[in-house]
Amino acid sequence: MTNVGIIPGLQPSAGQDFVPKLVGFGGSPTQTIIKDTRRAVGRYIINNQGLVVYSGSITFASGDTIGSGENIWGISLPFPANRSSGGADLPIGSAFLWQGSASNPQLVLTGLTSLMDPVAIGGGSQGAQDYYFQTFLTEIIAFGTGAFTSGATTCTIDASAQLGTTFTPNAYDLHIVPTNVPSTNAQWLSVQNINSGTNAGTGKFDVVIKASATTTPVQFAWRARAWPNTSATFAVLMNSQRPWAWANGHSIGWRVQYEAKR
């Protein structure tokens, strides 16, 4: 039978509210500003041996400033953490990365959280890394459509708004699906100059076909579900452009547990 109400012997609530901060570290960050703290909520409970269980969420909405220019995003902890070893990357919980119900498509991704790295470049953590957690990503996501012009064998896609200009996906990260029947057999489709060559530092890539069409050129949809890599600093960690370009309506939720500093 399902229990209803208060657990026998339960003491008064030990849960405490905490307003989390989302802070950009590294690079040249413009910081995130959440106008309404009702959209930045957190709550924690501490057991008597210093294990802090902390959950919360941040939701972006119109009027907020979503940060930019940073290497990574950190989210503040209610108490500074004790690092259990020399390694910073022990996962302490999971994060729910969500684009919100109004988005189409409505992407959902799981993140893995750990205490923040001691970021020391640009707007570094200044020794405050014990006060924040960071989020590891399993992939970086972008998508869109493209259309060749009449007689062209190259169509350049600008993915910079979603992937930035420093992250370079590998070719196998890019998935191209033709969406029409062209008037001439394109024969062969390849992806070239991925943020390199003529597209270096622009966040663009070329889709190249063997034979062009004039009456009905090739149209296509593209998708990147890219594995992070070393082309961008801290590419495996969440920031304002990873795992996607964060926007209004998107939210970050988390539940972590960690040892507080003594």
Add this chain to the structure above:
Amino acid sequence: MTNVGILPGLNADGWRTYPLEVKCVGNTVDGGSPVDPIIRTANGGASIGTSTNFARYLIVDHQYVVVEVMMTFFHQETSEDWGAGGAYAIKLPFPAYRMTGPGNPCPIPLSNGAAMAYWAFANPWVTVPLIPTLADPFDDLRGHEDEYFQCYTPFWLRYSNALGNSLSASTVTTSLSDLWGAPRAEDIEFTFIDAAGVGSGSGLVGVTATTGPPSTPSFTLQCGGAAANADFFYRILGKHPSGQFSALLSPTVPWPMQPASDFGLFPNIFIQLAYEAKR
């Protein structure tokens, strides 16, 4: 405002370290000869980064145990260090209560998602979530399965971005020699990065065959006509084949733990979990 320093009313530190022990385990019917990995710790070897390898626990109360484990394989180590022939079974500080009954599998997660395997500072730089459960009653655990946990992986993965993947005629066969099963055609993604020398009529490209043990696991890419020096990248997010340990974290799943493999310098396996100790 964020608090600084000691929490008011906090009791003495309850965290304790314990020896990190990892085994490779399977069943007699699998015919394997498991070789356990060698996990060097700060006091047990000369390899760099050994301080990363550790295990510790905290008993919260009522025998609810929180465990943290970190293990890393470094490129200086030898082939025996990451083990072979079975799934990884990692020691718990205390035997666990098995709610499915003694000797039964217990596919119930021990974590709220705080477990991951990832390759650091490599291309790709991959993170895979792990799902820790109590260890299955493998023959190699000899009835001690309550003292170990294992980790499920959502998929296995391999990739290549080497220019050597060249479709020089109409077919190319790519070996995946460390796999335990054949890759499935629908799991293989490939992208061409040039069109040099590709003849007309060659636009259709498909995976025409995949093979698995006992022959060398591989897949064949075939196009409709002649293709000269058409280079491609591929990646596979593979579904697990059948078998009691093929979906579990192991020396080859989700990737080869061999640090000198295509995946880069060193793989990390970092886990936080909680369980009920046996009374």
